[in-house]
Amino acid sequence: DLNQHENYFNRETLDRLAVKRTDKVWLEAKQNNPDTVYLLFSNLSPMVNSSQEDDNARVETKLCRFRYEAVKELLEKPATVLIFLGVEKRKKPSSSSSKTEDGVQEPPAWFAISTNEDPAALLKLCREKNCSFPKLPNRDLLKFSEEEAGVVAQARSTLAWHDRYSFCPTCGSSTKLEEGGYKRSCLNSDCRSLKGVHSTCYPQVCPVVIMLVIHPDGNQCLLGRKKIFPAGMFSCLAGFIEPGEAIEEAVRREVEEESGVKVGPVQYVSCQPWPMPSNLMIGCMAVAISTDIKVDENEIEEARWFPRQQVIDSLCRGASPAFFVPPRQTIAHQLIKHWIGMNSNL
Amino acid sequence: DLNQHENYFNRETLDRLAVKRTDKVWLEAKQNNPDTVYLLFSNLSPMVNSSQEDDNARVETKLCRFRYEAVKELLEKPATVLIFLGVEKRKKPSSSSSKTEDGVQEPPAWFAISTNEDPAALLKLCREKNCSFPKLPNRDLLKFSEEEAGVVAQARSTLAWHDRYSFCPTCGSSTKLEEGGYKRSCLNSDCRSLKGVHSTCYPQVCPVVIMLVIHPDGNQCLLGRKKIFPAGMFSCLAGFIEPGEAIEEAVRREVEEESGVKVGPVQYVSCQPWPMPSNLMIGCMAVAISTDIKVDENEIEEARWFPRQQVIDSLCRGASPAFFVPPRQTIAHQLIKHWIGMNSNL
Ligand SMILES: Nc1ncnc2c1ncn2[C@@H]1O[C@H](COP(=O)(O)O)[C@@H](O)[C@H]1O
Ligand SMILES: Nc1ncnc2c1ncn2[C@@H]1O[C@H](COP(=O)(O)O)[C@@H](O)[C@H]1O
Ligand SMILES: [Mg+2]
Ligand SMILES: [Mg+2]
Ligand SMILES: [Mg+2]
Ligand SMILES: [Mg+2]
Ligand SMILES: [Mg+2]
Ligand SMILES: [Mg+2]
Ligand SMILES: [Zn+2]
Ligand SMILES: [Zn+2]
Numbered sequence: 001d002l003n004q005h006e007n008y009f010n011r012e013t014l015d016r017l018a019v020k021r022t023d024k025v026w027l028e029a030k031q032n033n034p035d036t037v038y039l040l041f042s043n044l045s046p047m048v049n050s051s052q053e054d055d056n057a058r059v060e061t062k063l064c065r066f067r068y069e070a071v072k073e074l075l076e077k078p079a080t081v082l083i084f085l086g087v088e089k090r091k092k093p094s095s096s097s098s099k100t101e102d103g104v105q106e107p108p109a110w111f112a113i114s115t116n117e118d119p120a121a122l123l124k125l126c127r128e129k130n131c132s133f134p135k136l137p138n139r140d141l142l143k144f145s146e147e148e149a150g151v152v153a154q155a156r157s158t159l160a161w162h163d164r165y166s167f168c169p170t171c172g173s174s175t176k177l178e179e180g181g182y183k184r185s186c187l188n189s190d191c192r193s194l195k196g197v198h199s200t201c202y203p204q205v206c207p208v209v210i211m212l213v214i215h216p217d218g219n220q221c222l223l224g225r226k227k228i229f230p231a232g233m234f235s236c237l238a239g240f241i242e243p244g245e246a247i248e249e250a251v252r253r254e255v256e257e258e259s260g261v262k263v264g265p266v267q268y269v270s271c272q273p274w275p276m277p278s279n280l281m282i283g284c285m286a287v288a289i290s291t292d293i294k295v296d297e298n299e300i301e302e303a304r305w306f307p308r309q310q311v312i313d314s315l316c317r318g319a320s321p322a323f324f325v326p327p328r329q330t331i332a333h334q335l336i337k338h339w340i341g342m343n344s345n346l
Numbered sequence: 347d348l349n350q351h352e353n354y355f356n357r358e359t360l361d362r363l364a365v366k367r368t369d370k371v372w373l374e375a376k377q378n379n380p381d382t383v384y385l386l387f388s389n390l391s392p393m394v395n396s397s398q399e400d401d402n403a404r405v406e407t408k409l410c411r412f413r414y415e416a417v418k419e420l421l422e423k424p425a426t427v428l429i430f431l432g433v434e435k436r437k438k439p440s441s442s443s444s445k446t447e448d449g450v451q452e453p454p455a456w457f458a459i460s461t462n463e464d465p466a467a468l469l470k471l472c473r474e475k476n477c478s479f480p481k482l483p484n485r486d487l488l489k490f491s492e493e494e495a496g497v498v499a500q501a502r503s504t505l506a507w508h509d510r511y512s513f514c515p516t517c518g519s520s521t522k523l524e525e526g527g528y529k530r531s532c533l534n535s536d537c538r539s540l541k542g543v544h545s546t547c548y549p550q551v552c553p554v555v556i557m558l559v560i561h562p563d564g565n566q567c568l569l570g571r572k573k574i575f576p577a578g579m580f581s582c583l584a585g586f587i588e589p590g591e592a593i594e595e596a597v598r599r600e601v602e603e604e605s606g607v608k609v610g611p612v613q614y615v616s617c618q619p620w621p622m623p624s625n626l627m628i629g630c631m632a633v634a635i636s637t638d639i640k641v642d643e644n645e646i647e648e649a650r651w652f653p654r655q656q657v658i659d660s661l662c663r664g665a666s667p668a669f670f671v672p673p674r675q676t677i678a679h680q681l682i683k684h685w686i687g688m689n690s691n692l
Contacts, residue, residue: 010592018603019642154590161589164539164546167518169511174518182588193510199552199623200510203589206545207553207626241626242528243507243549244500244619246356257364268614273590277545280553280587296365 007272007283008142008329011150014086014110021180027084030109031068031075038066039085039151040074041114041159042122044277045133045140046152049126061134061143063151064126071125074115081162083181085110085154112155112181114162137276142329149329153275158182160277161203168193169200204278209250210238211284212335213261215291215305221339222261222288223325224295224303234304234323236332238281251286259303260294263287269338272331283331285339312340353618353629354488354675357496360432360456367526373430376455377414377421384412385431385497386420387460387505388468390623391479392498395472396489407480407489409497410472417471420461427508429527431456431500458501458527460508483622488675495675499621504528506623507549514539515546550624555596556584557630558681559607561637561651567685568607568634569671570641570649580650580669582678584627597632605649606640609633615684618677629677631685658686 020026030036040047047064074080088107115122123131134140141152158181165184168175173188183201186193193200213222223234239254241247248266255263263286272281295303306314306323314321315337326332366372376382386393393410420426434453461468469477480486487498504527511530514521519534529547532539539546559568569580585600587593594612601609609632618627641649652660652669660667661683672678 007592009590010595012591012595012599016588016599018599150590152590154588157589164544165515167513167515169513169515169546172513172518172520198510199550200515202586204545204550205553205587205589205591207551240548241551242362242500243503243551243624244355244496244498244621245358245551245626246353246619247617247626247628249356249358253358253362253364271593273592275590278589280591280593282593 006146007270007331007334008146009149009153009273009275010271011146013089013147013150014154015089016086016154017084018182021084021182027180030084031082031111033109034067034069035108036068037108037110038068038071039063039110039112039155040066040071040122040125041112041155042116042119042133044114044156044160044163045135045137046112046155047122047126047131047133048140048144049128049131050143051130059143060145061140063144063148064128064131066125071113074113074117077115077117079116081114081159081177081181083112083114083155083158083162085112085151110151112159114159141275142327153273156275157205157273157278158203160275164277165200165204170198205273206279207241207247208238208274208279208281209241209247209254209284210236210281210331210335211251211255211263211266211286212236212332212339213255213259213263213286213288214339216288219308220305221308221311221336222255222259222293222303223306223323223336224259224300226299227301229301232323233326234302234306235326235330236283236335237300237303238332241282247282247284251284255286255288258296258300260290260292261288262290264289269335270331272334274331281331283335285335308340311336315340353616353677353680354492355495355499355619355621356617357492359435359493359496360500361435362432362500363430364528367430367528373526376430377428377457379455380413380415381454382414383454383456384414384417385409385456385458385501386412386417386468386471387458387501388462388465388479390460390502390506390509391481391483391486392458392501393468393472393477393479394486395474395477397476405489406491407486409490409494410474410477412471417459420459420463423461423463425462427460427505427523427527429458429460429501429504429508431458431497456497458505460505487621488673499619502621503551503619503624504549506621510623511546511550516544551619552625553587553593554584554620554625554627555587555593555600555630556582556627556677556681557597557601557609557612557632558582558678558685559601559605559609559632559634560685562634565654566651567654567657567682568601568605568639568649569652569669569682570605570646572645573647575647578669579672580648580652581672581676582681583646583649584678587628593628593630597630601632601634604642604646606636606638607634607649608636610635615681616677618680620677627677629681631681654686657682661686 168186170193171191175184241250514532516539517537521530587596
């Protein structure tokens with residue numbers, strides 16, 4: 001289960017081993033290595049295997065893992081995108097792993113493949129039953145173990161970048177993939193982006209603030225709902241950090257924009273990479289210095305102050321809670337739980 | 347001067363008033379308003395006025411401010427980029443500001459103009475002497491007042507985005523500027539980026555971790571130097587957050603990559619927007635759980651554990667400090683100062 005301040009999608013199961021991204025010989029040897037693990041993505045969804053075998057009779061989703069032999073042909077297709085995810089962070093090397101020349105055992109490497117081949121044909125590559133490419137990432141990608149969720153976050157957000165950034169933003173030319181999938185370089189040799197180091201060539205992460213705003217009385221918190229939320233669900237306010245803005249200022253601006261409430265002190269709590277498509281959710285607690293609510297109707301349908309007891313009832317899924325919050329895998333849920341744990345007398 | 351945890355570039359002098367970005371009528375009225383303030387950028391440098399009149403005989407830099415009449419012709423040029431920065435966050439409206447129909451005084455709006463016209467000709471637009479477009483942003487943009495530094499951070503990082511992202515990364519077509527300069531939309535009506543909301547259309551901010559790593563004995567900190575640093579300067583380690591990565595994990599990965607030192611607990615301290623070109627520096631303290639140093643020679647020339655007393659001498663610019671740290675305007679300086687203040691007996 002999750003440690004305090006650890007969020008779903010946070011766990012790093014692999015050592016990214018960035019130093020090897022520029023080592024073409026090493027990368028190619030790993031690609032052909034029989035111990036190497038490949039994940040398959042179609043339309044930014046990983047192939048998964050769903051079973052009912054979990055202790056709590058919940059559906060648990062597992063990543064389908066492939067060996068080189070199974071994906072060899074896919075790797076040859078020109079539209080395939082391949083990214084190096086890293087090597088397993090294992091303490092004890094298993095006897096099956098390969099040895100380098102000096103006899104030291106190297107842990108298995110992981111790659112992710114993105115392909116536009118027919119999904120039905122791809123599913124036949126897997127020996128297991130009940131495989132699929134999930135359709136609703138915001139729901140279906142929350143069913144992995146903590147370990148696999150971390151790998152999915154890294155792979156999906158990097159592949160989403162390749163999907164949206166195949167052309168050079170500086171000159172409009174095509175680009176080529178480099179450094180194990182962590183760089184795209186412009187193919188126009190006159191392009192400015194080739195002189196010096198430019199952010200346009202590297203995977204983008206969008207920083208977002210997400211905050212639980214506490215009423216000046218300390219006993220209520222501000223939650224809002226977007227029109228697209230399921231009926232009855234309320235969550236923390238959130239928004240993209242803008243250029244030239246600090247985290248704390250973005251919290252104040254977004255809360256005021258979305259709810260009309262003014263915020264004083266802001267405290268960072270924890271963060272969560274959110275791979276839909278590539279956000280970094282920076283979670284904060286914030287203390288309101290005004291209480292009147294006036295929602296920005298473009299973004300928020302309703303915002304309300306919820307008393308602590310109602311929030312507790314909702315988290316504990318009591319008899320008939322007044323509302324519900326997003327699932328435990330979201331940082332919004334964890335921020336709300338953090339507030340309840342922080343200064344309640346339970 | 348700076349409050350605790352406030353960094354240079356952090357202060358928000360303007361209310362960004364994002365709700366007005368889509369209100370073309372309001373924006374146009376503000377553009378022509380005689381109270382409106384325009385800043386002029388050439389090659390991502392603002393026009394500034396430098397004087398020796400500061401109390402401490404230091405050179406202070408001020409932004410050159412223009413009125414509509416002075417920039418009217420520039421606004422007509424097709425290559426001009428215009429962004430709406432916001433309105434002044436004033437408590438008491440001055441008697442000179444314009445009134446809306448119901449008689450409420452509105453604070454002046456600010457815009458930034460980026461132009462590729464001849465810089466020498468542009469300088470003639472200003473009535474003051476000693477105006478220039480500074481050449482070295484990392485040095486010259488650190489000389490503003492706190493108030494002006496915040497405006498420069500917002501304007502420069504947004505303009506740097508326009509400079510690098512004039513083509514659609516998804517299809518390579520040209521784009522047009524919208525929403526007061528906070529959006530670029532693809533001109534190819536078939537482009538995927540026009541269906542739904544896509545990060546490619548909004549200004550990019552790159553999140554970076556910057557950390558002061560403390561020795562397990564609590565009395566030394568880890569600082570490194572890049573080859574390009576001035577001789578004798580050491581600073582905090584730093585690196586870009588990767589897709590799928592949490593702040594704390596990025597700190598651990600970058601420290602290990604750059605210095606070979608393993609890190610345990612990580613604590614967020616404060617952050618700083620850094621508009622060269624558009625980074626968000628997320629400042630942390632980190633506790634090492636190993637001490638052997640092995641630098642990544644591609645990135646770091648040298649890394650060393652510095653005893654607390656040497657760091658104090660360096661901050662106080664004592665007789666002959668063993669090394670020096672970056673200037674007070676950098677979050678690296680502030681993190682180092684924070685550590686010294688945190689548990690010293692001074
Ligand atoms: N990187 C980004 N990705 C997606 N939308 C963005 C981004 N930056 C700004 N936006 C805008 O922010 C809106 C969502 O509002 P908020 O999340 O509250 O900032 C979107 O509808 C976009 O108009
Ligand atoms: N957004 C970005 N902008 C610039 N360089 C980046 C970016 N993301 C990754 N990099 C790479 O990171 C290197 C600097 O290393 P570091 O700052 O330690 O992560 C650069 O030389 C680039 O290769
Ligand atoms: Mg918003
Ligand atoms: Mg926003
Ligand atoms: Mg929002
Ligand atoms: Mg890096
Ligand atoms: Mg690095
Ligand atoms: Mg670095
Ligand atoms: Zn290019
Ligand atoms: Zn396009």
